[in-house]
Amino acid sequence: MIEVRIHGRGGQGNVVAAYLLATAAFNEGWHAQAFPAFGAERRGAPVVAFVRLNDKPIRRRCQVASPDFLIIQDEALLQVPGITEGLKPDGCILLNSIRSSESFADNIKNNIVTLPATQLATEHLGRPVPNTALLSAFIKLTGLLPQASLGRALEERFKGDVLNKNIALIEAAATGLTAGLWKETANA
Amino acid sequence: MRKALEGSQAIAQTVALCRPQVVAAYPITPQTHIVENIARLVANGKMDCELVSVESEFSAASLVLGAACAGSRTYTASASQGILLMSEVLYNIAGLRVPIVMTCANRAISAPLSIWNDQQDSMAVRDAGWIQLYCTDNQEAVDTTIQAYRIAEKTELPVMVCVDGFTLTHTLEPIDIPEQEMVDQYLPAFKFSRALDPRNPTSIGTLVSPDFYSEARHSHHHALLNAVDEIISADADWEKISGRAAGGLLAVDGPDDARIGILTLGSVYGTLSEARDEYPELPATSLLKLRAYRPFPADALRIACQNFTDLIVLERALSPGYGGIVASEVHSALANGTAKPRIHSFAVGLGGRDIPMGIYKQLHERIKVAEPAPFAIIDVALERLPVEDFGIETPPIDTANG
Numbered sequence: 001m002i003e004v005r006i007h008g009r010g011g012q013g014n015v016v017a018a019y020l021l022a023t024a025a026f027n028e029g030w031h032a033q034a035f036p037a038f039g040a041e042r043r044g045a046p047v048v049a050f051v052r053l054n055d056k057p058i059r060r061r062c063q064v065a066s067p068d069f070l071i072i073q074d075e076a077l078l079q080v081p082g083i084t085e086g087l088k089p090d091g092c093i094l095l096n097s098i099r100s101s102e103s104f105a106d107n108i109k110n111n112i113v114t115l116p117a118t119q120l121a122t123e124h125l126g127r128p129v130p131n132t133a134l135l136s137a138f139i140k141l142t143g144l145l146p147q148a149s150l151g152r153a154l155e156e157r158f159k160g161d162v163l164n165k166n167i168a169l170i171e172a173a174a175t176g177l178t179a180g181l182w183k184e185t186a187n188a
Numbered sequence: 189m190r191k192a193l194e195g196s197q198a199i200a201q202t203v204a205l206c207r208p209q210v211v212a213a214y215p216i217t218p219q220t221h222i223v224e225n226i227a228r229l230v231a232n233g234k235m236d237c238e239l240v241s242v243e244s245e246f247s248a249a250s251l252v253l254g255a256a257c258a259g260s261r262t263y264t265a266s267a268s269q270g271i272l273l274m275s276e277v278l279y280n281i282a283g284l285r286v287p288i289v290m291t292c293a294n295r296a297i298s299a300p301l302s303i304w305n306d307q308q309d310s311m312a313v314r315d316a317g318w319i320q321l322y323c324t325d326n327q328e329a330v331d332t333t334i335q336a337y338r339i340a341e342k343t344e345l346p347v348m349v350c351v352d353g354f355t356l357t358h359t360l361e362p363i364d365i366p367e368q369e370m371v372d373q374y375l376p377a378f379k380f381s382r383a384l385d386p387r388n389p390t391s392i393g394t395l396v397s398p399d400f401y402s403e404a405r406h407s408h409h410h411a412l413l414n415a416v417d418e419i420i421s422a423d424a425d426w427e428k429i430s431g432r433a434a435g436g437l438l439a440v441d442g443p444d445d446a447r448i449g450i451l452t453l454g455s456v457y458g459t460l461s462e463a464r465d466e467y468p469e470l471p472a473t474s475l476l477k478l479r480a481y482r483p484f485p486a487d488a489l490r491i492a493c494q495n496f497t498d499l500i501v502l503e504r505a506l507s508p509g510y511g512g513i514v515a516s517e518v519h520s521a522l523a524n525g526t527a528k529p530r531i532h533s534f535a536v537g538l539g540g541r542d543i544p545m546g547i548y549k550q551l552h553e554r555i556k557v558a559e560p561a562p563f564a565i566i567d568v569a570l571e572r573l574p575v576e577d578f579g580i581e582t583p584p585i586d587t588a589n590g
Contacts, residue, residue: 038354060458061355061459
């Protein structure tokens with residue numbers, strides 16, 4: 001079973017990111033589960049969502065305690081104590097940041113890849129919503145799902161201009177990343 | 189067709205398949221998404237019903253009561269404080285024997301204020317005279333909602349479908365939404381035997397003198413007891429159409445040689461069932477899914493517990509000053525039978541506290557005692573409790589949580 005914990009702030013589309021990833025995986029034949037650990041919903045507050053993917057039905061309902069992957073939508077959340085808690089030793093972190101991956105190597109032992117997702121989103125959507133760019137990068141790095149699966153999941157949720165701009169955004173986000181860089185963790 | 193859906197979205201789509209004519213609800217977390225999704229279906233022309241905006245839960249319940257008395261199939265949903273606010277009307281709906289289906293998106297009760305999941309809200313209206321059915325996953329929420337209409341309309345009793353808030357309502361998972369034809373085949377158009385009719389005026393809800401009140405209560409009680417058969421057959425008939433059963437009154441899952449049983453209501457069942465696979469070294473254990481809480485399936489429980497030495501009743505609510513609500517009923521159901529397991533009464537996951545897989549192992553540790561301990565909330569953090577909680581003695585060392 002693959003477990004993902006997504007950290008973000010209210011308004012960044014944290015829960016939607018979890019739902020999109022689970023939907024994309026479900027469409028590819030996975031058993032998938034996605035759910036939020038809500039506080040009272042409000043913009044700007046730290047929020048967490050979880051995704052589980054498995055080749056058999058998922059019955060457990062508890063929060064993800066030892067994720068294989070973290071997706072962190074806001075670099076400042078790295079300052080929140082315990083944000084990487086429970087991450088498996090070979091677990092990987094995808095971080096929304098304009099800084100290079102290497103610049104975090106001193107402080108973070110896990111494999112970390114950064115993506116300037118807010119910048120990319122602002123460019124393509126005109127709004128600083130980093131979730132779909134990060135998902136696209138996540139799918140490329142893990143090789144868990146075909147790259148096109150995210151676009152198909154987006155089609156179920158959005159249409160028109162929003163959909164088209166997101167499709168362009170997720171293509172741009174995946175460009176330049178090493179396909180299957182995190183394959184080992186994803187297949188563990 | 190199986191789709192990846194949020195629980196609330198699936199429930200809303202299912203309600204639409206049941207073709208209610210009148211829907212009224214007041215938004216409250218974590219029920220809100222259900223009603224939002226229904227509003228969207230109505231706005232997009234995919235659901236043909238009168239959707240009434242009301243100013244409170246009291247009004248929502250009153251409105252569906254009136255509409256049902258006029259012969260409409262109705263729907264409402266609420267949670268927590270909303271259930272409490274409508275409680276006066278809930279008693280009236282049941283006492284008047286009006287078929288209504290509602291979803292309770294189970295949530296803790298204030299104070300302290302909590303928006304998160306436990307089952308104190310539906311337990312608080314346990315005695316309102318409604319049928320209460322609890323769902324372990326979103327598929328059951330879908331299937332039970334459809335069945336609830338048939339049960340309500342055949343028994344002329346209201347049915348509350350209890351779905352754990354957030355844990356189910358806000359979880360996206362694969363859910364099979366039945367075809368409209370399947371639901372139409374299962375659920376004929378509603379014809380209320382006592383629908384108000386201006387050509388034949390009658391009064392309902394009038395004053396009942398001591399000459400008749402006891403008989404009315406007697407009949408209401410027995411209508412609930414008799415509803416057992418319809419709950420079973422509604423599930424069996426839905427299984428014939430959909431291929432899925434939701435567990436009838438009480439579903440038991442475990443090996444024949446199991447001497448330990450764990451009885452739960454709602455979504456914690458899934459976690460326990462997966463945990464049982466993760467801890468094969470622990471003694472063989474049966475999981476009991478109490479689907480129908482009202483009417484209480486005492487006979488089925490006695491049969492299910494026949495071979496147990498220990499029965500753990502794991503609840504998501506409590507009666508302060510007493511302890512386990514369901515456990516007390518389990519005690520009473522088993523008091524006069526031949527099944528005599530030791531009964532362990534625990535509460536867990538109050539106000540949304542996460543229930544980890546390890547709870548299964550903890551439960552097994554907890555019952556290794558000479559005599560069953562008094563009721564306990566087993567996932568409290570002992571170090572956060574004031575000394576008064578432990579009387580004059582020092583706090584006990586909690587080996588199970590340590």
